[in-house]
Amino acid sequence: MILRHAAPALLGLSLISGPAQALDLSAMSPDEKAEFGAAVREYLLENPEVIIEAVNILEQRNAAAEAAADKDLVAANAEALFDDGYSWVGGNPDGDITLVEFMDYRCGYCRRAVPEVDALLAQDGNIRFVIKEFPILGDASVMSSRFAIATKHVAGDDAYKQVHDALMEFGGDVTEVALRRIADGLGLDGDAIVAAMDSDAVTEEIAQTRELAQRLKISGTPSFVLGTEMLRGYLKADQMQQIADAVRAEQG
Structure with a gap:
């Protein structure tokens, strides 16, 4: 199925690229959502390092945002x-x-x-x-x-x-x-x-x-x-x- 083969790539985009490229699940039919969920689960079980990569990227972004906010606080005070x-x-x-x-x-x-x-x-x-x-x-x-x-x-x-x-x-x-x-x-x-x-x-x-x-x-x-x-x-x-x-x- 095309959806099953596309799921890993779509998942990677949604995890790493962020909200700007997030999937629109509301546009999927119930069967498509179920198929996509199964494909995502299978992919993550076979490639758990993707989760670690996504978490690391999120932590880096949060740290950068906190550092920038702290700089603003220092400048203001x-x-x-x-x-x-x-x-x-x-x-x-x-x-x-x-x-x-x-x-x-x-x-x-x-x-x-x-x-x-x-x-x-x-x-x-x-x-x-x-x-x-x-x-x-x-x-x-x-x-x-x-x-x-x-x-x-x-x-x-x-x-x-x-x-x-x-x-x-x-x-x-x-x-x-x-x-x-x-x-x-x-x-x-x-x-x-x-x-x-x-x-x-x-x-x-x-x-x-x-x-x-x-x-x-x-x-x-x-x-x-x-x-x-x-x-x-x-x-x-x-x-x-x-x-x-x-x-x-x-x-x-």
């Missing part, structure tokens, strides 16, 4: 990401590309990312680094972020980075006493920092970062933005370097 006026900036402040990290002090993968980010900044030398306090793992996370941000407000950027690093390594319960000890150990005014933790300025900074994360559809940590690219999850230094090189090449 560029000022809030790269120059919000309050987030700590490190690395090379004059770098030709910016890495933004949304992090949580109680996040295990954020802690694993610390040496990877440090290695990237050291080996590249031309990356600007922005830290976004994004506490999402409970009260201890919020308390830690409030303490770090309050340190920046009270004692400046260098003190913030010291506290940030200390909190990333801290393994105990997050309490006011523990935070004061961290401040004292770094030669900082723990009383002044603790007093500033619940200030409107600290609250507003956390709220703005949360709103930004919501617009970017970020729900987990660590999450990165590297140039124009959204990187959702933990990556090693060499992976981030490859992405940085690709972004630079794309930008010319």
Whole structure:
């Protein structure tokens, strides 16, 4: 039968080419539909790799669409990401590309990312680094972020980075006493920092970062933005370097 012999080719077109060349089953008679269904089943049983090929193509298309959507989100929120006026900036402040990290002090993968980010900044030398306090793992996370941000407000950027690093390594319960000890150990005014933790300025900074994360559809940590690219999850230094090189090449 002509329909039976044509079914594999028609099936391939419909699976790989997409809706534009989809079959119009409504134009078939009941007998033709039954015959076509039997032919398709027979073909797929004999050639299951066609299904895998179609799934792979669909996944590639979806990944490309998601990446394009993420680029649009980054572009639409560029000022809030790269120059919000309050987030700590490190690395090379004059770098030709910016890495933004949304992090949580109680996040295990954020802690694993610390040496990877440090290695990237050291080996590249031309990356600007922005830290976004994004506490999402409970009260201890919020308390830690409030303490770090309050340190920046009270004692400046260098003190913030010291506290940030200390909190990333801290393994105990997050309490006011523990935070004061961290401040004292770094030669900082723990009383002044603790007093500033619940200030409107600290609250507003956390709220703005949360709103930004919501617009970017970020729900987990660590999450990165590297140039124009959204990187959702933990990556090693060499992976981030490859992405940085690709972004630079794309930008010319």
